[in-house]
Amino acid sequence: MFVGNILYVLKGTIEIPQDFLLRQLPHPTAVLNTRLEFQTASDSWFDFFGLLRRDVAGKPILEIFPESSPEWRQALQDCLRGKPEVSGSRHFIHPDQKESWFKWVCSPFFDTDENPAGIILQISDVTEGVKQEINQEKVRLMLEAQSENARIGSWWYEQHSGMLECSAMTQKILGAGEAGITNMEQLFLYFPGGFSRNTFSMAVFQAMESGRPWNEQLELLTPCGKELQIIATGRPIIKNGRQVGLLGTFLDITEWHRSNQKMRESEALLRTVVDNLPLNVYIKDLDFRKILVNKQECRFMGVSHPDELLGKDDFELYPEEMARTLQQEDLYVMDNQKTILGKESLLTKKDGSQTYFLTSKIPLYNEEQEVYGLMGISMDISELKDKETELRNLIEVTSQQNKKLINFAHIVSHNLRSHSANFSMLLEFLNQEQGEMEKRQILGMLTQASDNLLETLDNLNQVVAINTQVHLEKSAVPLRKAVQAVVKKHQATLARNQATVFTEIPKDLTVRVVPEYFDNILANLLSNALKYRHPDRDPEISLGVEKVRGYTVLSVADNGLGIDLKKNGAKLFGMYKTFHEHPEARGIGLFICKNQIEAMGGNIKAHSQVGTGTNFKIYINDRD
Amino acid sequence: MTATDAIYIVDDDPITVFGIRKMLQSLYPDRPIHTFANGRQALDAVKAASDAGNLPEVIFLDINMPIMDGWQFLEAFIRLPIESPIRVNIVTSSIDPFDYNQWQHFKSRSHHIIDFRNKPLKREELAAIIRAA
Numbered sequence: 001m002f003v004g005n006i007l008y009v010l011k012g013t014i015e016i017p018q019d020f021l022l023r024q025l026p027h028p029t030a031v032l033n034t035r036l037e038f039q040t041a042s043d044s045w046f047d048f049f050g051l052l053r054r055d056v057a058g059k060p061i062l063e064i065f066p067e068s069s070p071e072w073r074q075a076l077q078d079c080l081r082g083k084p085e086v087s088g089s090r091h092f093i094h095p096d097q098k099e100s101w102f103k104w105v106c107s108p109f110f111d112t113d114e115n116p117a118g119i120i121l122q123i124s125d126v127t128e129g130v131k132q133e134i135n136q137e138k139v140r141l142m143l144e145a146q147s148e149n150a151r152i153g154s155w156w157y158e159q160h161s162g163m164l165e166c167s168a169m170t171q172k173i174l175g176a177g178e179a180g181i182t183n184m185e186q187l188f189l190y191f192p193g194g195f196s197r198n199t200f201s202m203a204v205f206q207a208m209e210s211g212r213p214w215n216e217q218l219e220l221l222t223p224c225g226k227e228l229q230i231i232a233t234g235r236p237i238i239k240n241g242r243q244v245g246l247l248g249t250f251l252d253i254t255e256w257h258r259s260n261q262k263m264r265e266s267e268a269l270l271r272t273v274v275d276n277l278p279l280n281v282y283i284k285d286l287d288f289r290k291i292l293v294n295k296q297e298c299r300f301m302g303v304s305h306p307d308e309l310l311g312k313d314d315f316e317l318y319p320e321e322m323a324r325t326l327q328q329e330d331l332y333v334m335d336n337q338k339t340i341l342g343k344e345s346l347l348t349k350k351d352g353s354q355t356y357f358l359t360s361k362i363p364l365y366n367e368e369q370e371v372y373g374l375m376g377i378s379m380d381i382s383e384l385k386d387k388e389t390e391l392r393n394l395i396e397v398t399s400q401q402n403k404k405l406i407n408f409a410h411i412v413s414h415n416l417r418s419h420s421a422n423f424s425m426l427l428e429f430l431n432q433e434q435g436e437m438e439k440r441q442i443l444g445m446l447t448q449a450s451d452n453l454l455e456t457l458d459n460l461n462q463v464v465a466i467n468t469q470v471h472l473e474k475s476a477v478p479l480r481k482a483v484q485a486v487v488k489k490h491q492a493t494l495a496r497n498q499a500t501v502f503t504e505i506p507k508d509l510t511v512r513v514v515p516e517y518f519d520n521i522l523a524n525l526l527s528n529a530l531k532y533r534h535p536d537r538d539p540e541i542s543l544g545v546e547k548v549r550g551y552t553v554l555s556v557a558d559n560g561l562g563i564d565l566k567k568n569g570a571k572l573f574g575m576y577k578t579f580h581e582h583p584e585a586r587g588i589g590l591f592i593c594k595n596q597i598e599a600m601g602g603n604i605k606a607h608s609q610v611g612t613g614t615n616f617k618i619y620i621n622d623r624d
Numbered sequence: 625m626t627a628t629d630a631i632y633i634v635d636d637d638p639i640t641v642f643g644i645r646k647m648l649q650s651l652y653p654d655r656p657i658h659t660f661a662n663g664r665q666a667l668d669a670v671k672a673a674s675d676a677g678n679l680p681e682v683i684f685l686d687i688n689m690p691i692m693d694g695w696q697f698l699e700a701f702i703r704l705p706i707e708s709p710i711r712v713n714i715v716t717s718s719i720d721p722f723d724y725n726q727w728q729h730f731k732s733r734s735h736h737i738i739d740f741r742n743k744p745l746k747r748e749e750l751a752a753i754i755r756a757a
Contacts, residue, residue, distance in 0.1 A: 410720045414688075417717035418637070421743035425643040445639055567696065587690070 028102075028123040031109075034116060036061050036076055048102070048123060050094050061121070072104070079106040079119050089126065101130040144168075151252035156237075157184060158245045159208065173230070173252050175222035192221040200232060207246055211236040217253070229257035280357070280378040283364065288313045288330050291373065300355070300380070322348050333361045333374050344381070356385040404467070411575050412460055419453040459575075459588050466517075466595045474512045474600065479554065480505040482515070483543055486522045497530045499539035509545065511552050511620045517596035521604075522556070524589045525616050529558035534611070550622050551602065557615035563608045572606055630678065631754075633659040634666040634697065635686035635715070640743065644684055644715075647747050652754065662689040663697030674706055682754060684745075687716045687723060695726055702734040709736050713753060717743040 022031070022040055028048045030041035038056050046053060056064050062073065068090075075086040087105040094100060103124045111117040147153065153170030157163070164183050171180060174190050181187050184204065191197035196218040203214035213235035220228040234248035274281050275295045283292035293301075293309045301309055301317065314323035333340055340361040347355050357378040366372045426449060430442045480503070487494070487501050494501065511518075526541065533539045542557045563572070573594040575587060590604075597604045601621035608614040631648060635641050641659050648657055658680070660666035666683070673679050687694035694714060701712075714727055719742070727740040741749070 410718070414716075414718045414720065417719070418640075418743060421717050422637070422639045422643070425744040426639065429643070429646065445642065449639055571693075 028125075030061075030121040030123075032061055032076075032119040032121060034080060034118055036080075036119070038064060039118065045123060048100075048125065049092070050096070075106055076119060079108050080116055082108055082116055084108065100125065100127045102126060153250045153252075155181075155187070155248045155250075156245065157248070159243065170250060173228070173250055174220065175224055175226065177223065190220055190222070192219055192227075196220070203232070203234065204246065204248075207234055207236055208243075211238075211243055220250075228252060228254045230254075278379075280376070280380070282309075282376045283373055284313075284330060284376065285373045286334065286371070288327055301349075317350070319348060319350055329361060330374060333363050334371050337363050337371055339363065347378075355380055356382045408463065408467075415456045415460070416453075419449060419456065422449045422452075459592075462592055463575075463595055466592065466599050469599065472514050472599060474514055476510045476512055477515055477518065478507075479509045479511050479545065479552070480507055482511075482513075482518060483522065483554070486519050486526070487543075489519075490523060490526055493530065494526070494539075497533065497539055499530060499533075499541060501526075502540070502542045505543065505545045505554075509552070511554075512622075513620060514596075514600055517600060521593045521596055521618060522554075524593050525556040525618075528589065529556070529560055529614075532560045532563075532614075533558075534560050534613075548619070551619040552622055554618040554620065555615055556618070557613060559613040562610040562612050562614055563606075564610050565606065565608050569606075573604070630656045630658060630673075630680040632666060632669070632680045632683040633657065634663060634683065634689070634694070635659070636661045636689045637686065640686070640715075644745060644750070647745070647750050648754075651747070651751055663692030663694060663700075667692065667697055667700050670701060670704065670706075674704060679706060679708070679710060682711045682713065684713050684715050687714060687718060695730075698730050698734075698738070702730065702736065706736075711737045711739070711753070711756070713739045713741055715741050715743055715745060 019040055022029070023043050025042035026044060028042060028045035030045050031039040033039055037058055037060050041053075051064070061076070062068060069088075071088060072090065075088060079086050085105055085107050087103065089101065089103045092100045092102060103126050105122045105124075107120050107122070108116045109118055109120055147167065147169040151169065151173060153173045154167045155170050156165045158165075162183055164181060164187060166174075166176070166181050166187075170176075174181065176190075181190075188197055188201050191200050199216050200218055203216060206212050207214060213233070215231065215233045217229065217231050220230050222228065229252075231251040231253055232248065233251075234246055236243045237245045237247050277294065278296060279294075280297040280300055281292075281294040282290050282297050285291050289311050290309050290313070291311075293306045298304070298306055298309065303309060309317070314326045317323070318326065329340060332338065340359065343359050345357050345359050347357055349355075358381050359376065359378045362375045362377075363371045364373045364375055423446070426442055426446050430439060430446070433439050433442060483503060483505060487503070529541050530539055537559060540559045542555075544555045544557070546553050546555070565572070573590045575591040594604055597618060597620075601623075603619040605617045605619070606614060607617070633641050633644050635644075645657055645659065648655065658669060660669060663685075666685075670679070685694045685697065692700075694716075698712070716723060724740065727738065731738045739753075
């Protein structure tokens with residue numbers, strides 16, 4: 001049609017030079033003669049190929065394009081033989097390396113005798129088209145690669161035909177067979193019945209009806225029984241303001257879901273372990289605020305929920321003095337990046353209650369190896385501590401008992417040995433003695449020795465009785481009344497000695513003692529005060545009382561001879577130790593007193609000055 | 625200041641005193657024997673004897689006595705300025721290691737001959753002690 005126009009122009013009557021007309025043709029056009037020599041061409045033709053008119057005039061076209069294809073040569077030959085409109089396309093690289101694609105059409109033209117007179121060669125630039133095609137292919141490949149890597153499948157549903165088209169990736173994710181999936185009902189069956197299928201079909205129907213898009217995390221079940229986690233999204237396709245179908249995608253997140261689930265599981269496990277450890281665990285940030293606490297820590301702090309502790313520092317939770325100590329520890333750990341391990345510490349809470357802890361504090365590092373806080377782990381060792389103290393007390397009691405026992409064993413051994421030595425000696429004398437008088441004297445001595453032995457055994461028995469009485473029956477005794485009763489009982493003896501007793505004891509004071517022991521101790525001390533009275537003055541005995549750290553101390557002070565405690569202090573309460581030449585000094589009274597007061601959990605001490613008097617202090621245990 | 629052949633017995637137990645005295649008298653009927661009921665009495669006697677120049681040759685010393693016991697007596701005795709060594713026999717029924725250690729202690733601190741014997745003393749033992757003196 002275009003060629004026809006030119007012919008018309010060429011044959012027409014308008015007086016425009018032919019060549020001039022040709023030059024101005026908008027379409028790149030060249031004219032060849034029958035020898036395929038270049039005749040003329042439009043300016044656009046020269047522009048397209050970047051050639052100059054004078055360089056190509058009269059040259060055979062095949063010389064101008066030396067690397068032309070055989071197909072093109074054939075087409076030119078065919079054209080000369082009268083074949084109309086032979087066309088093709090070629091690739092051309094410009095002298096400046098620019099790439100072009102063009103389509104060519106050759107048409108023969110004829111002289112007045114209808115013989116072929118040459119060829120009109122028309123070129124059209126298709127570079128843009130070809131480039132677009134290549135781009136489209138690129139985009140397609142990219143999309144394919146993307147959907148492959150991200151495991152995103154898509155599908156397309158045409159509403160009027162009910163046709164469903166699934167992308168290759170969709171088929172792959174679903175594990176669909178050769179036949180593929182061609183309608184919605186088939187697609188629904190890939191979702192396991194129940195929540196996932198209901199949700200997906202509801203989403204599809206609602207999108208069809210009201211154009212609402214969706215985005216849901218659902219389960220898929222492939223024909224071979226594989227369970228998948230996917231995110232299904234979809235939206236309506238609108239064309240010319242009318243909804244024509246749906247476009248949907250499936251994103252396979254099974255792997256991600258699985259690792260995510262594993263992470264959540266291990267996180268839950270860790271949390272369970274931390275929460276149920278019988279240890280106080282907490283994490284503090286750089287501002288010493290708690291950012292994690294476990295259940296044990298909550299219980300210890302007396303709160304029901306971690307929120308009551310989180311974000312608080314020790315100054316809000318502990319007394320100021322305590323908080324300062326704790327914060328110094330924290331600062332040490334975080335500043336020096338040093339760990340405190342198994343430090344024993346006593347924690348005082350605001351209510352004043354105290355707990356022994358074995359505490360460890362460990363600095364925590366972020367990925368850049370900077371300290372971001374610390375973790376504290378504390379074990380309540382109060383019970384252990386109590387047990388330890390109990391044990392230590394027990395050991396002390398035991399070792400004291402043991403010492404006493406050894407001491408007692410020595411006393412027994414010594415006493416029995418001394419008596420048996422006398423027996424054996426006297427018996428030997430008796431054996432060898434001839435004189436009757438002498439024999440009688442020795443027999444008298446043997447009787448004396450025997451009496452002494454009996455008395456010793458009696459004394460030892462008393463001591464054993466005191467020390468073996470495990471369950472002592474203590475009772476609350478009003479001290480003043482008890483003291484007055486003992487004094488009254490010895491009134492006659494006191495009067496005989498012209499002794500005066502001063503008593504200064506509060507009326508309402510009670511002590512817990514074994515009354516029998518108490519009476520004996522007091523009677524002993526009174527009797528000693530009289531026995532060891534000063535020859536130059538009448539005895540005066542003062543009874544007073546004071547409180548000393550858990551003990552009620554009854555003092556019995558006399559104005560007697562006194563005793564040199566520097567010399568004899570160690571022996572004062574020993575058995576058979578006497579310090580004065582008194583016919584009644586037997587050295588057993590104070591020994592028994594000491595045993596009795598110790599059996600009641602108390603103690604007895606003496607203060608004395610020779611020539612002035614002695615003050616015995618009886619420590620009565622207030623506890624138990 | 626020359627030693628005589630006097631013998632001291634320091635013990636508060638009359639039976640022991642009787643026994644030792646009886647054995648000594650049968651062995652050495654001519655030697656003077658003095659007895660004391662505690663360390664204080666004995667110490668006073670030693671001091672007086674030292675001044676008079678008639679110190680005893682042998683002392684039998686009990687440990688457990690009232691007023692001043694055997695150890696307290698020894699403590700004071702070894703401080704007395706007595707040049708010639710006197711034989712002191714500790715006679716006791718004690719087997720307490722404390723007493724044994726005390727004896728070792730005094731023995732090492734004194735030029736007197738201090739010995740340790742358990743009751744009862746036998747006649748032969750006594751004879752040996754006196755002979756050695």
